[in-house]
Amino acid sequence: MSDKPVKFYSSDKAHQKAEKLFNQQFEDSQPLVRNKSDSAVDLSVSLISTQQKSLLTKLFWPSLSAFVIFAAGYEAAIFITSLYNQHWLLGGGIGFLGGVIVLSGAYSLYKGWRARRRFKKRQLQKETISGLLRVNSYGQADAVLREVSDDISSAANIDKLKQDYDNRKQQIHNDQELIQIYSSTILKGLDSAAIDIVTKHATEGAAMVALSPLAAVDMALVAWRSSKMIQQLSQLYGCPQTALGRFEMTKRVFKNMMLAGASELVADAGVEMLGKGLTATISTKAAQGIGVGLLIARMGLQTMHLCRAVPYNSETKPKLSQVRKSVLSKVIGLIKSASSDKSNKQSEKVKQQEALKQHNGYDNS
Amino acid sequence: MSWYKNAKSKAEHLVQRGLDKHVRVAVTGLSGAGKTAFITSFINQLLYAPGEEHLTFFAPCREGRLLVSKLALHEQLHIPAFDYLGSIKSITAEDPSWPASTRSTSQANIQCRFMVKDKWLSQLTENSFLTIEILDYPGEWLLDLPLLSLSFKEWSQLCLQYLESERRKPFVSNVFDKLSQLQYNNVIDEAEQGEQLGELANEYKNALHDYRKSYNDFSLALPGRFLLPGELKDSPALSFFPVISPDILNLDWEQFESHSVLKVLERRYNYYQKHIIRPFFEEYFSKVDRQIVLLDTIAVLQSDYDSYQDLKETIERLLVGFSYGRSNWLKRLFSPSIDKLMIATTKADLVPPDQHASLESFMQKIVTQIKNEIGYDGVDVETMAIASVATSVPVTTEHNGEQLLCVKGLDDKSGESVIHYPGKVPAKTLSREEWRRLTIDFSPFALPELNPDDSLPHIRMDKVLQFLIGDKFV
Numbered sequence A: 001m002s003d004k005p006v007k008f009y010s011s012d013k014a015h016q017k018a019e020k021l022f023n024q025q026f027e028d029s030q031p032l033v034r035n036k037s038d039s040a041v042d043l044s045v046s047l048i049s050t051q052q053k054s055l056l057t058k059l060f061w062p063s064l065s066a067f068v069i070f071a072a073g074y075e076a077a078i079f080i081t082s083l084y085n086q087h088w089l090l091g092g093g094i095g096f097l098g099g100v101i102v103l104s105g106a107y108s109l110y111k112g113w114r115a116r117r118r119f120k121k122r123q124l125q126k127e128t129i130s131g132l133l134r135v136n137s138y139g140q141a142d143a144v145l146r147e148v149s150d151d152i153s154s155a156a157n158i159d160k161l162k163q164d165y166d167n168r169k170q171q172i173h174n175d176q177e178l179i180q181i182y183s184s185t186i187l188k189g190l191d192s193a194a195i196d197i198v199t200k201h202a203t204e205g206a207a208m209v210a211l212s213p214l215a216a217v218d219m220a221l222v223a224w225r226s227s228k229m230i231q232q233l234s235q236l237y238g239c240p241q242t243a244l245g246r247f248e249m250t251k252r253v254f255k256n257m258m259l260a261g262a263s264e265l266v267a268d269a270g271v272e273m274l275g276k277g278l279t280a281t282i283s284t285k286a287a288q289g290i291g292v293g294l295l296i297a298r299m300g301l302q303t304m305h306l307c308r309a310v311p312y313n314s315e316t317k318p319k320l321s322q323v324r325k326s327v328l329s330k331v332i333g334l335i336k337s338a339s340s341d342k343s344n345k346q347s348e349k350v351k352q353q354e355a356l357k358q359h360n361g362y363d364n365s
Numbered sequence B: 001m002s003w004y005k006n007a008k009s010k011a012e013h014l015v016q017r018g019l020d021k022h023v024r025v026a027v028t029g030l031s032g033a034g035k036t037a038f039i040t041s042f043i044n045q046l047l048y049a050p051g052e053e054h055l056t057f058f059a060p061c062r063e064g065r066l067l068v069s070k071l072a073l074h075e076q077l078h079i080p081a082f083d084y085l086g087s088i089k090s091i092t093a094e095d096p097s098w099p100a101s102t103r104s105t106s107q108a109n110i111q112c113r114f115m116v117k118d119k120w121l122s123q124l125t126e127n128s129f130l131t132i133e134i135l136d137y138p139g140e141w142l143l144d145l146p147l148l149s150l151s152f153k154e155w156s157q158l159c160l161q162y163l164e165s166e167r168r169k170p171f172v173s174n175v176f177d178k179l180s181q182l183q184y185n186n187v188i189d190e191a192e193q194g195e196q197l198g199e200l201a202n203e204y205k206n207a208l209h210d211y212r213k214s215y216n217d218f219s220l221a222l223p224g225r226f227l228l229p230g231e232l233k234d235s236p237a238l239s240f241f242p243v244i245s246p247d248i249l250n251l252d253w254e255q256f257e258s259h260s261v262l263k264v265l266e267r268r269y270n271y272y273q274k275h276i277i278r279p280f281f282e283e284y285f286s287k288v289d290r291q292i293v294l295l296d297t298i299a300v301l302q303s304d305y306d307s308y309q310d311l312k313e314t315i316e317r318l319l320v321g322f323s324y325g326r327s328n329w330l331k332r333l334f335s336p337s338i339d340k341l342m343i344a345t346t347k348a349d350l351v352p353p354d355q356h357a358s359l360e361s362f363m364q365k366i367v368t369q370i371k372n373e374i375g376y377d378g379v380d381v382e383t384m385a386i387a388s389v390a391t392s393v394p395v396t397t398e399h400n401g402e403q404l405l406c407v408k409g410l411d412d413k414s415g416e417s418v419i420h421y422p423g424k425v426p427a428k429t430l431s432r433e434e435w436r437r438l439t440i441d442f443s444p445f446a447l448p449e450l451n452p453d454d455s456l457p458h459i460r461m462d463k464v465l466q467f468l469i470g471d472k473f474v
Helices: A013-028 A055-086 A088-134 A141-153 A159-168 A175-184 A186-211 A215-236 A243-282 A284-307 A320-364 B002-018 B035-048 B084-092 B139-149 B152-163 B166-180 B190-215 B246-250 B261-285 B297-302 B305-320 B329-334 B353-376 B432-437 B461-472
Strands: B022-029 B066-072 B106-115 B127-136 B290-295 B340-345 B380-385 B393-399 B402-411 B417-420
Touching: A055 A088, A088 A141, A088 A175, A141 A159, A141 A175, A141 A186, A159 A175, A159 A186, A175 A186, A186 A215, A186 A284, A186 A320, A215 A243, A215 A284, A284 A320, B022 B035, B022 B139, B022 B461, B035 B066, B035 B084, B035 B106, B035 B127, B035 B290, B035 B461, B127 B461, B139 B261, B139 B305, B152 B166, B152 B246, B152 B261, B166 B190, B190 B261, B290 B305, B290 B353, B290 B461, B297 B305, B297 B353, B305 B353, B305 B432, B340 B353, B340 B461, B353 B380, B353 B402, B380 B461
Parallel strands: B022 B127, B022 B290, B290 B340, B340 B380
Antiparallel strands: B066 B106, B106 B127, B393 B402, B402 B417
16 A cells, blocks of 8 residues: 555556456456346345255154164175075075066166256256346357257157248257247147147046046056156156156146146136036036046146246246147036946847838738 | 129138238348348248248148148239349359349249148148238338338438538538528429429438448338339439428428428428328338348448447338237238238358357347337237358367367459357347447358258248248238
8 A cells, every 4th residue: 555646647557457357347247138027137046955964864854764774784684694594596586586586676766867957957947048038148049959959859759840941941040039939840849749748648647547437446547647748748758757767747736836826727617517517517527537537638738838948938838728629528428428328228229129120020911 | 793703712821911911021120131032032042832841830831741842933013023043043043144134023922832730720621722922022122111100301300410410521521511501491393493403312311322322221211212212213303302401390390382392392202202202111011921130230330330230220120010919810800910020130151150140139139129119019029040042060179278169161353261269149239339349240152052952951940930920821
């Protein structure tokens, strides 16, 4: 610190140095051009996991599972050695069986881990893409989109859609435009295929529940159809989920449905009330079927939301109404055909009896 | 029964308007901004839109709903038709050239047949029609628009300010002295001494003309018809000039006699305003639904700080003149007004694609203020960097060991292939000092050989179409 006042003119070294530093500061932080939607800096606040779990609570699950695994292994070892002592062939066979169990279990664990990683990767891609949609950048989207395409093409055949995309994209397009083109070509194709899958499973589920006689069977049916659907959908969008991973997905899907349900409920209430009024007149069972079908459909739509690399906008968003119609018509068709079968049979009986009477009459005469 | 027929046709016309079957697009821009090229490309893209799918962002085309589109003759038969075929011929000729600049007004109508998307409307009819009307007129005449709201005195004050600027001095000092020493209170006989006034007006005109030739900037000091008189050449309506004497401008003009020089000038100015400018804008712009303003940001970047400020002021004055406001059905029946405005910077093909964002943002800075004001009235305002006819392709090359995105085209003079990097386009406005240090070079490319059977290459024309008329294809 100097006590006396000092002035640095532009010919002085100190002045030039300061200017250089000042300029550098701007060169380093080159701002991106912002869109009007993003004119205010994103100031949204999120809670930093307020529940600081204590060390002891954290230790519970790892220690418990370690204990169980160790105990089971120890028990198994004692079991096998005791069998081995009785006869070496018996022990060897059971030991081999145990080995197979351990190996296959480890393998499925590994696959589940990979599926979860794929799911996490997709969420990251999604975040990157929605970030790019907000700024006016150039040359960053291509790599992400290519990665997404690779993921998708490993599970689904999208050559034609890809060709369409390649035809449409040009080098002049910026990131936003590229993502929009990607969304309107490749992902739009996948969306319509996904809606088909959702419709298929929802109508099947609806029909099965409408026809099944037991409530317990209903539950099993719903679980089976919906898990099958989630598996197919996730595969279609390029982040295939296996049994273990699917559990995580299902959890997320249900969580999202709870969150989204409230707002969608209001929108759908009117139409669904109409639907219920209609179905109630048909039969309780059919109404149950339609209810289950809609539940499965809603799960399917949520899965699509989670797995799609580019977030939906208000235009591309899939709507329940797209599925509802086919679920309704399927169940109503089933009921109609069942009732018409009955009446057909009755009328056939009457005809047969009349024919018999006539036949007898001829005989009598 | 003629009244009945008349009323019937009028009613049908109103119903069509009410159903939004017409959309009138005004293409606005100062001369040299590329209006004619834009209109040519606009028509070209629409004509080639059915069948092909090259307009990715134009929804009716992407969804395959646009069935047929064709050029049609417009109803206002006294307006000449836009010479689309001539323009396209000159662009795709063996020795291609840009279409000649506009010298008078013209109009083009395009009729489209498309599949109805709205599920209620589609119950009534499967296909629907839309007529798109586009207007072309000399950009010079646009400069008259702000004059509508200025009195002769106000205009003179603006001119005085304008002429006093340093860089205009060498051109106008002669005429400036003459005009400021003129005896404005002399009573004259218009029939006899009209010649003198005409000469002075000519001198004033020529001085500013010369200045404009070397600086290419626009201003209110030179009304549009002075530049391109059309059929008004040498008529007394154009023989006026501003009062540029601060003393007289400070006086109360009531005291001047009705035959004094000042009053004669004022009368001529008022006549010009009332009988020339107003009918023109009323006929062409009062019924406009959508507007696109083309700016030549490239030329601005190549000029200097003062031209930039001048242009900014001119643009602001221009845009205020248009009537904006949300179009509801009632308003549309009787006085339709603009509900969507796009401000586009043309010639984006001279800039590598990674810098389009900077170009757009630089232009945004020119129009920020006015954009806010118009947006406040509920008008959709969008900005974009476009090229009506792309003359280049982006290529990546290596320069000083770094990857550099450039544009490749044909050299304007020699016609050989050239790769060009124009320099770093600033994304924000520059101070006087930064303007001086700005090194940037946009050399225009020659038109490449284009196939007349294909649609013209373009940058973001599909987005322009979508924004301007996409919502009418319901």
